[in-house]
Amino acid sequence: MVTDILNWLQNLPQPALVGATGLLVFLECTIGLGFLAPGESGLLVAATTAHTVPRFLILWAVVTVCATTGDSIGFLIGRRWGPRLRETKLIQKHGVDAWDRATGILHRRGAWAVFFARFLPVIRTLTPAAAGTSGLPYRKFLPAAFAGALCWSALHISIGVALGEAAKKIESAMSTGGFVILAVLAAVGIFFVLRRRKKHAAAQQEHTGSKI
Structure with missing residues (x-):
């Protein structure tokens, strides 16, 4: 099933898949929409292709x-x-703490905070707006935002590719004997659970009898 899903994703029109992923990431990065748009999850799924x-x-x-x-x-x-x-x-409901943290980091680290915030969920969504509010010049913000996006996307695409390949290998191993091993392990596990319950029931019965 995993291989079938991955093959289906890989056979989708590439422009549509890439465009949809880019849109999700764009929406996540725009203030407030990161609470609704699963940009990071969508990127990992698309990266398997x-x-x-x-x-x-x-x-x-x-x-x-x-x-x-x-x-x-x-x-x-x-x-x-x-x-x-x-x-x-929206921020009062979902992200006051993240907003305050982003603002505090910006005051201490400046443009470096924009770069590192890219790797922090929720804070990633609020940092750009907090940077604009803090008075950080755009000429400093833009290089940091671009560098953060470049490294963040490369990391998550690499993870997605690795997860896709690993899923195929695991499913291949399962289909060539793994299911037999899994069934044996499950049977052994059930045997020991039942045996433990039987001993526990016998001990309780013996304990009750000694009280009587």
């Missing part, structure tokens, strides 16, 4: 550009609305 060098490079380039663009929009929103963003219902 990036088993050739051209596919890897295309997905990497598209995701990097989409992530950087989403971060830039988040930055501009922060620059436009400022600290009032912290009082919005």
Whole structure:
């Protein structure tokens, strides 16, 4: 089943798959939408299809550009609305702590915080807007956001490719005798569980009899 799903994904039109992944990442990086759009999960799934060098490079380039663009929009929103963003219902409900952490890191680390926040869930979504609110110049923000997106996308695409190959190998091993081994282990496990329950029941019965 795993191999069938992976083959189905790999046979999808590449432009559509890459475009959908880029859109998910873009939405995740835009302030607030990261709570709704599973960009990281979608990237890992799509990355299982990036088993050739051209596919890897295309997905990497598209995701990097989409992530950087989403971060830039988040930055501009922060620059436009400022600290009032912290009082919005969405951030009050989902991310006040993450907003405060992002703001604190930005004040201490500046552009470096933008780079490292890319690898932190939730904080990744709020950092661009917090950077715009903090007054960090865009000329410093953009290189850090691009470098973070470049490294983050390369890491997750590599993980996705590795997971896809590992899943195929595991399923192949299971189909060539693994199911027999699994059945034997399950039978042994059931035997010991039943044996333990029988001993426990006998001990309880003996204990009850001694009380009487």
